[in-house]
Structures are given as structure tokens and as C-alpha cells.
Amino acid sequence: MTTWRLGDVTVGRLGFGAMRLTDPDQAIAVLRRAVELGVNHLDTAAFYGSANELIRAALTPYPAGLVIATKVGPGTDPERGFYNATTAAELRAQVETNLRQLGVDRLDVVNLRITGDGSLAERFEWLAALRDEGLIRQLGVSNVRLEHVREALAIAPVVCVQNSYAVDRRGSEDEVISFCAERGIAYVPFGSITDASTSAAVDAVAATHHATPQQIRLAWTLHRSPNILAIPGTGSVRHLEENVAAGKLELSAAELASLS
Template identity: 90%
Template sequence: MTTWQLGDVAVGRLGFGAMRIKAGPDRPAALAVLRRAVELGVNHIDTAAFCGSANELIREALAPYPADLVIVTKVGPGTDPERGFYNATTAAELREQVETNRRQLGVDRLDVVNLRITGDGSLAERFGWLVALRDEGLIRQLGVSNVRLEHVREALAIAPVVCVQNSYALDRRGDEDEVIRFCAEQGIAYVPFGSIADAASSAAVDAVAAARDATPQQIRLAWTLHRSPNILAIPGTGSVRHLEENVAAGKLELSATDLASLS
């Protein structure tokens, strides 16, 4: 599997998104998926405290963590017994979210924390609060999520940004190619979410999949990785079989003809 630098660590370009794993009756399957992912060489896991039980499952399945494993979490959105789902607007709220992620994952310092924002306003104040927590030693590296290019530039003016995590897929590109190019120039990892989730049926994708003896999801993942060498995909699943298919997509080579037909 090819790699890209996620800050100061080289990670495989096919990672794992933990949003779909759940506790309860699904706990054994979730633990099996996480352990199998590491066995297959995945060393980049994306999670968040607001993703239900994902953090606790990661800790149960993988702690003590492999030395090369990078766990990326997100803050900004949060859950509260009284308020329900909310977006952090104070330094104290962001600190509590960071502490919750640390506690759930069982670590003294979080590898990477993405500030996920909503709306078009400035992220400078909130990003600055995370920089202060990084300086305290609670966070090693920082990223941003759900942002536009101007937000990335704004964050970079405050502190290094190691990853940008935005929605991006074959049939949902928006203005993201410009963000991807900028990130590549800056050495920043671009981490798309939703590359295969809820994808509509596509005759072009189905045709390439049939010719390659692959699934449509594998073709979509391969296309995503072919877009730029700084892209790190994080497909999520609760199935070991689908996990293995996703990881295999990281080695799938698409021809120029394939890519032209998909575009």
C-alpha cells in the first residue's frame, strides 16, 4: 500500500473510518473488524467521541496501540445528556471534548485532532483554542474538517495543519479539487469522507467494475485514491468481508481509459 505523510507519520493511503462500528449486539463484529484492519496493515483510523461507541471499541480492540497506528479524532460537534447534539462555541467546551476523546481512547495525548466546523464563519478563535491544548501536550497534531479553502489558509496562518477532511466522492466533487491541489502543494493530507457511502448507481462505475472483476465500491475508492497522491481514504464498515474488499481497493490500478470513462 502506498503512503502519504500524515504530519510526521507516514500512513497507508487506505485507512479506516470508525463511524459505522457499534457496540451492543454488533460489538463482536466491530472488534473483529478493527483487529482485522490492523492485521491488513491499516495504520490510520478516523473516529470521534460523537460517533457513539467507536472510541471505546477502538480501545478495547487495539490497546495497547501499535507504535505506527495514528488515530485521528474530531471535535466541534459534541453530545450532552441535557442538550443533545451541539457545536462547541467556547474554549471550555472544546477542552471537554478533547478530554472525552482522550479518556475514551485511553491515551495521554491525541495523535491528531480535527476541528470540524459548521457554517461560513471564521475558525480562527476555535482553532487557536486547540493550538493552546496542543501546546499543553494534550494533542500532537491538528487538522480541520468540513472547511473551504479560505478556512485552510486561515488555520495555516495560526499553526501547522496536517490534514483536511471534507466530503468528496466521484459524483460529489463541488470545489474540492482546488482544495486537494492546495493541500498537495502544502504537503497536507486530504481525507475525504463519504467516498462510497450512499453512492448512487452508475453505469460507468458498473462497467469498469465488471471489466476489473471488482465491486463498484472498490472502483469508487480506487478512483478517489487516483485523484491525488495526498488523498487518504477512510471507508467505514461493520463487516470484515467489506473491510477486506476496501483494503484491496488500495492496490487496484485504474487505466487512463478507466479514469476517462469515470470522469
Template identity: 60%
Template sequence: MTGSDEVSAASAGTWRLGDLTVNRIGFGAMRLTRNSDGGPSDRDRAVAVLRRAVELGVNHIDTAAFYFSPLRSANELINRALAPYPEDLVIATKVGPGRDPSGEWLPPARPEQLRGQVEENLRQLGRDHLDLVNLRVHGPEPIAERFGVLAELRDAGLIRHLGVSNVRPEQLAEAQTIAPVVCVQNPYGVDYRRSADDLVRICAEQGVAFVPFFAIAGAGREAGATAAGDSDVELRAVARAHGATVAQVRLAWTLHRGPHVLAIPGTGNPEHLVANVAAGALRLSPDELARLDQAG
């Protein structure tokens, strides 16, 4: 089931981010700006991938102002490809991290810098408000002051909904004392960061979306999936049984963790895009899920 033109992001079902309904298969924009070899992506191809994603029913796109290469900005690619935006399209972005123009990472944003990051996302996307802003956290430190700034911007109408990213359960609880949290975005996959299982359960109990990133790449993280990561016997066996790829099985496994789990696989490859969306229709049996859990 590697993919066909008949697939639709609706096949995985829907979830509500606050008052916004999205298909559970979305799209991550991080890989739009660079090719797999690290070189800058082709602008027209990236624009075509974004437009094709929407044609396939994707209505949840994850991005950030710090997703850029020397020649490409993910936010500006999204703006060029999709503006004027479809009414049902939800664009989620992240603040906290930052990079200088050369691409070097800066220290995490201080509370007084967060408004500037929000405004930069607004400018690049050509929006008067952001549908969803996730505060990306670095380490176990308290987050109340920074999340409070975002809550104030929400009250001012610049942000519709808030989420948190790369957090621990106690940080989620801390944020929830300040403003409603509609999603948690953490690294997670069948064989990666399974320590987050408890947080996935907590989110389910509270009706909060859990949005895993690196679900396909796993330990490869920003570099992408590795051959070693696809060598697991059970993953390959389940993939063969369904005529699917290992990447599709990885995505399907995350979606089977609960109806509140959303997927945001990213790619700049049109064929991979179709295959990722098709993974939303892949149904794994209880036995297959148990085998994959043991392998992870």
C-alpha cells in the same frame, strides 16, 4: 478483486501526517456502533473488525467521541480492541460537534468547550495525547479562535498534530496562520461534492493530506451507499472490467486524485473491510479515470 486474505493496506502506498507515516488506506470508525438497519452493532464483531483491520496493515483510524449509539462508543471499541496500541497506529479524532446522552445533536462547541472534548477523547481512548485532532467546521464562519484553542493544547502536549474538517480554502488558510495543518477532511467522491476539486489541488500543492469522507456513500452520507448511487453506467463498467465492486472503484478513484489523498472507508462487516483494503491495489487507467471524471 472483491478481496482476499492476501491484501494489505500497504498496497496503496504511504503518506506522512506531520512526522507520522500512514498507509493511504485507513479505516473510519463511524459505522462500528450501528448496523445498517440502525440497530446497535454486535460488540464482539466490531472488536474483531478493528483487529482485522490492523492485521491487514491499516495504521490510520478515524474516530470521534460523538460516534456512539445507545449501546456502543466507537472510541471505547477502539480502546478495547487495540490497546495497548501498536506503535505505528495513528488515531485521528474530531472535535467541534457534540451530542447529548440521548444522541441529539448539540450546538457546535464554543472555544471554551473544546478542551473538554479533547479530554473526553483522551479518556475514552485511554491515551495521554491524541495523534491528530481535526476541527470540524460548520459553515463559512471564521475559525481562528477555536483553532487557536487546539493549537494551545498542541503546545501543551495533549495533541500531536492538527487538521481541519468540512472547510473552505479560506478557512484552511486562516488555520495555517495559527498552526501547521497536516490534513483536510472533507466530503468528496467521484460523483459527490466535486466542488472540492480545487481544495484537493491546493492541498497537493502545500503537501497537506486530503482525507475524503463519504467517498463510497456519496449523497447517501451517514445512511450509506444507495442503489441509485451505484447505477452509474461508467462506474459499473469500470468495476466489471476489473472484477471489482462499485465501492472499490469509488475508493480507487479517490486515491488516484493524488498521492496526498487518503481513504478512510468505514464498515462493521469483516468482508467489506477486506474488500475496502483491497481497493488500494486497484489501478485505474487514464482512460478509465477520464470516463469517471466525465460521469461525475
């Protein structure tokens, strides 16, 4: 498994997304197996439900070198339900919730996830202030366009950009990936294997490698650019092992061309 620098730490390019962790027993088994297989980059969020608590239950004391990235912006509240943070106090509360649930004094990476096309400057400035306080080690952005990345970079270092991206759902993301690669910023796609449509090209490559279509989608994602860090999520140990195995698949130039 190849690696990439996530800011000032090195992680394997095949990570794990915690959004699909729901069943406690299965989740703990999956998380522990992931670490056994060398996965050292976890993606989570307080608004995922019980994911943070499951990570804490499964992996504390946390192994050396494990990087846990979380997200703020969206949140849940008993009275309001699901909401998006619009004040410094709300963002601070979300950061503190992640700290408490994960059982840490400082969050490794916090991604500001936004909705809509408006400026992220004020919210990113609030997170940068929390980083300066020592509550956050490094910052990233999520669900953004290229202008948002530029906007954030003018305020503080950005170590990762997390957007929706897949072999058959690319949009204008190739430009963002190239921009990030030129600056050493990790690009962390979500949805690379979920909600995927059937693809004859993917199926053909999968048959050649005796692999699943999901494995080929992951392999293509990792082949796309060396700064891409995949974070497939699953609640199954078997699927986890398949995902990690996909990180070792070598696709030929002809296969990559057929998929592109």
C-alpha cells in the same frame, strides 16, 4: 498500499473510518483485522457513540505506528443533546473526553469540524493552545472551504483537511485537493463510497476488474491525488477486506478518464 506523510508520521493511504462501528463483537473483529491487513490510520470521534471505546477494547496496547485521528466541534450532552462547541471550555472537554475514551495521554491528530461559513480562527486558536499543552500532537480541519484552510494555516500547522468528496460528488473540492497537495497536507475524504448513486461508468469499470462499484470508487479516490487518504468505514470484515483490496487496484488512464 502506498503511503503519505500525515504531518510527521507516515500512514497507509487506505485507512479506516470508525463511524459505522456499532455491534461490539463485530467491531472488535473488524478493527483487529484492519490492523492485520496493514491499516495504520483510524478516523474516529467521541460523538460517534461507542467508537472510541471499541477501538480501545480491540487494540490496546496500541501497536507501534498506529495513528488515531479524531474530531471535535460537534458533541453530545445528556441535557442538550447534540451541540457544536462554541467556547474554549467546551472544546477542552471534548478533547479530554476523547483522551479518556481512547485511553491515551495525547491525541495523535485532532480535526476541528465546523458547520456554516463563519470564521474558525478563534476555535482553532483554542485547539492550538491545547496542542501546546501537550494534549494534541497535530491538528487538522474538517467540513471546510479553502478560505478556512488558509485561515487555520495562519494560526498553526495543518496536517490534514477532511471534507466530503466522491467521484460523482466533487463540487469545488478539486481546488482544495490541489492546494493541500502543493503544501504536503493530507486530504482525507469522507463519504467516498456511502450514499452513492448508481453510475454506468463506475459499473462498467467494475465489471472489467471483476470488482464491486464501491471498490472502483475507492480506487478512483486514491488515484485522484497522492495526498488523498481514504477512510472507508464498515462493520463487516468481508467489506473491510474488499476495501483494502481496492487499494491495490490499478485503473488505466482511459478508465480514469471515463470516471472523470
